[in-house]
Amino acid sequence: MGPPPPLPSRSAMASAKSSGDAAKIVALLESLHAKIDAMPKCECNTLRQELVDLKRSLDKTTDKQPLSLPAPTQDTYSVVKRALNDASTYAEKAKRAVWVGREELSTPDQTTSADQKAIESLCEELNDPHISDALKNGQIQHHRHPHEKGDRKRRILKIAFTDEKTRDKFLSLCRSSRPDTITKTPGNFVRRDLCPYELDLERKARIDAYTMNCKLGALVYGIRDEKLIKFNGPNPRPLPSDYANRPPRGFNNTSLNANVNVNTSLLFDTVNQSNDSSILGSISPMQVKPNTTSTSTANGSGTKP
Numbered sequence: 001m002g003p004p005p006p007l008p009s010r011s012a013m014a015s016a017k018s019s020g021d022a023a024k025i026v027a028l029l030e031s032l033h034a035k036i037d038a039m040p041k042c043e044c045n046t047l048r049q050e051l052v053d054l055k056r057s058l059d060k061t062t063d064k065q066p067l068s069l070p071a072p073t074q075d076t077y078s079v080v081k082r083a084l085n086d087a088s089t090y091a092e093k094a095k096r097a098v099w100v101g102r103e104e105l106s107t108p109d110q111t112t113s114a115d116q117k118a119i120e121s122l123c124e125e126l127n128d129p130h131i132s133d134a135l136k137n138g139q140i141q142h143h144r145h146p147h148e149k150g151d152r153k154r155r156i157l158k159i160a161f162t163d164e165k166t167r168d169k170f171l172s173l174c175r176s177s178r179p180d181t182i183t184k185t186p187g188n189f190v191r192r193d194l195c196p197y198e199l200d201l202e203r204k205a206r207i208d209a210y211t212m213n214c215k216l217g218a219l220v221y222g223i224r225d226e227k228l229i230k231f232n233g234p235n236p237r238p239l240p241s242d243y244a245n246r247p248p249r250g251f252n253n254t255s256l257n258a259n260v261n262v263n264t265s266l267l268f269d270t271v272n273q274s275n276d277s278s279i280l281g282s283i284s285p286m287q288v289k290p291n292t293t294s295t296s297t298a299n300g301s302g303t304k305p
Contacts, residue, residue: 089195094164096193097171099157101185104144115142115157118181125179126170134166158193191225202226206248214244 102118104111119142123135134140139162144155161167174182174190182188194202205228209221218236222229247253 092160093193093195095161095167097159097161097167097174097190098145098193099159099182099188099190101154101187101189102157103185104149104154111144115144119159122174122179122181125181126173126177128169128173130166131170131173134161139166194226198226203248203250207251210248210251213239 099118102115105114119140120135123131123140131140141160143158143160145158146152146155149155159170161170171190171192173179182190202223202225205226206223209223209228212221213219216236218238220231220236222231
């Protein structure tokens with residue numbers, strides 16, 4: 001039996017131990033790096049890197065050809081604010097009707113009191129439970145527009161409802177039943193509360209209707225809200241005696257001597273003048289009460305310029 005192997009020296013043992021510890025540390029670091037690489041990247045860092053890459057790309061582009069962006073025509077904030085205000089205004093208009101042609105009394109208080117009584121009489125004449133309840137519960141308000149009369153001879157009467165459905169019901173009944181509260185006075189009629197651009201269309205349509213009626217010598221055309229309508233009765237109602245002397249605002253006398261270009265996109269379907277169930281039952285300020293002795297049974301379907 002040979003002699004036993006020599007024991008390692010103290011320095012050799014220390015060296016082996018150091019090598020083992022180093023190997024463990026290296027293995028631990030490699031494992032840690034693997035875990036870090038496997039972890040999901042932070043979105044902020046990803047976005048930041050994308051922005052950095054985009055900036056570098058833009059810098060390279062502008063070096064070759066500078067970017068030229070058009071300047072904004074209007075301030076975005078003012079445009080959005082105006083759109084929101086318009087939307088609110090139109091929503092309120094959708095709940096209002098307008099009584100045109102109603103006279104005013106000597107004082108504002110007298111006018112307000114008379115307007116209230118007229119609206120009560122009109123609602124009673126319409127004989128609708130929903131309308132009556134709305135009036136009884138204070139859900140139908142009214143005011144003259146504009147609030148300050150100034151030098152105006154007559155202001156419109158705006159009738160405000162709490163919802164669009166009640167307003168539509170009110171107008172529908174006024175069109176179908178032809179209440180005496182409105183029709184008994186020449187120049188009185190009820191319509192929607194029109195927006196500014198609709199008022200422009202209404203004025204243009206009124207001029208077209210007036211011009212065509214003067215050329216034809218009869219009431220063939222009329223106005224409903226902002227639209228031009230053509231009556232389909234066999235015997236058009238004759239023009240009132242002073243019709244030609246009361247042209248609508250903005251009328252140009254040369255129109256009578258030229259071909260009239262009627263905006264057919266605003267032309268309603270023809271309306272039978274003798275059909276009481278489809279008419280507004282109102283006469284515009286340009287029209288006087290028709291002579292009851294006339295053989296014509298025309299009642300109109302809208303307002304007559």
